[in-house]
Amino acid sequence: MKFLCVPCDTPMKLQTVGPPDRGSLSVVYSCPECGYEMAMLTNAYETQVVQSLGVRIGPAGEAGATPASGTKCPFGAMVPAAEDARPGPGESIPVRWTAAAEARLANIPEFVRPMARTGIERFAQERGALEVDEKMLDAARDFFGM
Amino acid sequence: MKGYHDIVGDGGSRVLEQVAGQRARIADGLAGVRHLVAVGSGKGGVGKSTLTLHLAGALRALGLRIAILDADFNGPSQARMAGVQGAVFVPGRDKAALPRTRNGIGVFSMGSVIPESEALDFESAAHGESHTWRATREFALLSEILGSFEWGALDLLICDLPPGAERTVQYADFLRSFDTAPNKPRTSFVLVTIPSAVSRGVVARSVAALTKRSHRVLGYVENMSGYYCRDCDAIKPLFDSSGSPGLEIPCLGTVPFDPELARHCDFGIPFEELRETPVGLALNAVAQRLLGDLDKERPL
Numbered sequence: 001m002k003f004l005c006v007p008c009d010t011p012m013k014l015q016t017v018g019p020p021d022r023g024s025l026s027v028v029y030s031c032p033e034c035g036y037e038m039a040m041l042t043n044a045y046e047t048q049v050v051q052s053l054g055v056r057i058g059p060a061g062e063a064g065a066t067p068a069s070g071t072k073c074p075f076g077a078m079v080p081a082a083e084d085a086r087p088g089p090g091e092s093i094p095v096r097w098t099a100a101a102e103a104r105l106a107n108i109p110e111f112v113r114p115m116a117r118t119g120i121e122r123f124a125q126e127r128g129a130l131e132v133d134e135k136m137l138d139a140a141r142d143f144f145g146m
Numbered sequence: 147m148k149g150y151h152d153i154v155g156d157g158g159s160r161v162l163e164q165v166a167g168q169r170a171r172i173a174d175g176l177a178g179v180r181h182l183v184a185v186g187s188g189k190g191g192v193g194k195s196t197l198t199l200h201l202a203g204a205l206r207a208l209g210l211r212i213a214i215l216d217a218d219f220n221g222p223s224q225a226r227m228a229g230v231q232g233a234v235f236v237p238g239r240d241k242a243a244l245p246r247t248r249n250g251i252g253v254f255s256m257g258s259v260i261p262e263s264e265a266l267d268f269e270s271a272a273h274g275e276s277h278t279w280r281a282t283r284e285f286a287l288l289s290e291i292l293g294s295f296e297w298g299a300l301d302l303l304i305c306d307l308p309p310g311a312e313r314t315v316q317y318a319d320f321l322r323s324f325d326t327a328p329n330k331p332r333t334s335f336v337l338v339t340i341p342s343a344v345s346r347g348v349v350a351r352s353v354a355a356l357t358k359r360s361h362r363v364l365g366y367v368e369n370m371s372g373y374y375c376r377d378c379d380a381i382k383p384l385f386d387s388s389g390s391p392g393l394e395i396p397c398l399g400t401v402p403f404d405p406e407l408a409r410h411c412d413f414g415i416p417f418e419e420l421r422e423t424p425v426g427l428a429l430n431a432v433a434q435r436l437l438g439d440l441d442k443e444r445p446l
Contacts, residue, residue: 002157004148011148014158029158052279054286055164101237108242109294112235112259116242119234141236145243146213146252146298 003038005031012038017058023047027057095121098133119144169324171293175241176324178299181440182333183364184217184321188352189345190309193369194338195223196411197401197429198306202251203417204426204433210301213244213252215291217317218308219266219284225257229414233258241296249416254295285320292324302440311352318361334440336398337366341385350391357395364439365396367432373403374424381424398439399432401425 003012010033018026023044030037050057097105097117105113123140124132156162176182185198195218202212216224225231230253233245244252260266268276268283297303307317314335321333335356339349349366356363372381381402404425409415420426 001159002150002153002155004153006147009148011153011155011157027159048279050159050161052282052286053161053165054168054290055161057159057161104237104239107240107294108235108237109290112242115259116235116237120236123234137237140234141238141243144234144245145236145238146246146250146296 001040003029003040005034005036007036008033012036014058020047025057095124095129096131098131100134101132101137104134104137168289168293172289173324173326175293175295175297176303177326179297179303179332180300181302182305182321182324183302183336183436183440184305184307184314184317184333185336185338186307186314186317186352187309187338187345187349188311188314189339189348192338192340192345193401194309195227195306196407197338197367197369198304199224199227199411200407200417200420200425200429201433201436202302202304203249204429205302205437206249206251207418207421207430208433208437210437211299213297213300213303214254215303215305216253216255216257217288217305219256219287220308222255222257222260223411224253224306225255226262227411227414228253228255229416230255230258231414238296241294244295244297247414247416249418252297252300254291281316285316288320311348311355314352315355315359315361318356318359322361334362334364336364336436337393337395338369339366339393340370341368341390343390346390346393350393353393353395363395364436365398366393367398368400370403371400373405376406396439398435399428401428401432 004010005012008031010031012029012031015028015030015037016026018028025040025042025047027040027042028037029040105116108116120132120137120140123143124130124136127136127139129136185194185201187194195216198214202214206212214224214228216222225233228247228251230245230247233253235245235258236243244254245258246252256266268280268287305317305321307314318333318335325332337349337352339345353363353366370384373384374380375382384403402425404420404423406423407420407425410417410420417426417429421430
């Protein structure tokens with residue numbers, strides 16, 4: 001979808017995407033020539049069309065890149081349950097994740113991330129480790145993966 | 147006044163760019179897959195998933211690199227049958243490693259993600275309208291799975307399809323879109339039926355739908371073709387197949403029902419233990435026939 005500022009005959013630029021509110025997105029465009037701003041407010045069906053494609057609306061790597069609904073994960077209702085299944089602080093010693101290991105975790109689909117975190121932490125603990133780093137991930141990959 | 151096509155780009159939403167990116171990620175992920183074999187039927191309950199798993203086991207026993215994609219998101223059974231219900235998904239450098247079975251078959255199944263006490267429930271922005279978007283969401287999920295896991299170098303990626311003739315064609319169209327060479331299809335179909343007239347009738351519809359759209363159908367496997375009685379050490383009839391409609395595609399083999407096979411599925415026991423039984427030998431024969439046919443250069 002593109003927006004054109006009719007008086008200027010200039011394509012408008014996407015500025016911000018507001019957080020989803022009851023299935024509606026607020027997408028603000030402005031004209032680079034005259035500065036006129038307008039907002040596209042989607043209804044739930046329009047939001048769903050984009051959500052169904054599994055993409056995010058907005059510029060890459062910016063806060064405006066907003067999922068078409070509250071979460072990209074299709075199993076939002078179930079994933080928290082998996083998170084809850086993680087041992088609490090009193091149940092076991094927490095395992096730290098290095099920044100590099102966290103970055104790798106962020107590369108895998110959202111709906112398997114909580115399970116991956118739990119399983120890898122258990123794998124690390126079984127080996128007496130208190131930290132998950134890339135070496136630990138490689139070891140887990142060799143152990144569990146294809 | 148400018149029209150849509152006079153304006154470069156997509157208005158800043160990046161939707162087209164992201165869809166193209168998803169497709170490129172899938173194509174890249176499947177680049178090392180030699181054959182993509184989709185096991186479907188149209189009919190439910192004919193043993194597609196069982197056959198998929200044990201065919202994979204027979205092919206693996208031949209030394210091939212095999213992975214299974216359980217595309218039946220609403221009734222995922224491969225996780226239990228393959229023994230990967232508690233699989234740990236490990237992040238690789240860029241994508242997630244595929245969990246593997248004890249005999250080295252890679253398996254992705256939503257059954258490893260969602261417990262059997264839960265049903266797959268897609269969130270929908272349009273409340274109360276999830277049925278409208280269901281198929282689209284399922285294919286978005288399929289895209290994400292294909293693009294996010296390390297399929298690696300495989301001889302065969304076997305895709306266990308959901309029931310429904312129309313769904314079979316949807317998956318066929320989707321999977322074919324990732325074939326790399328137009329005149330050399332990488333994606334092929336194997337259909338599963340049981341000897342009953344009802345099943346064969348449904349499968350005949352799937353054959354018609356697939357061939358109408360020029361998909362490569364290698365043939366069908368007749369599952370539950372009699373049952374193997376261990377007491378008698380003989381295969382006895384299970385269905386009356388008289389009057390069953392013929393299927394105008396090759397028969398790749400017949401596989402008898404064996405209660406022991408069902409037990410193996412329930413407990414995730416690998417195929418190796420059944421290799422010398424009638425059902426194991428039958429599955430091995432189907433695997434051999436399938437391999438031979440896959441490498442034949444056949445016109446569409």
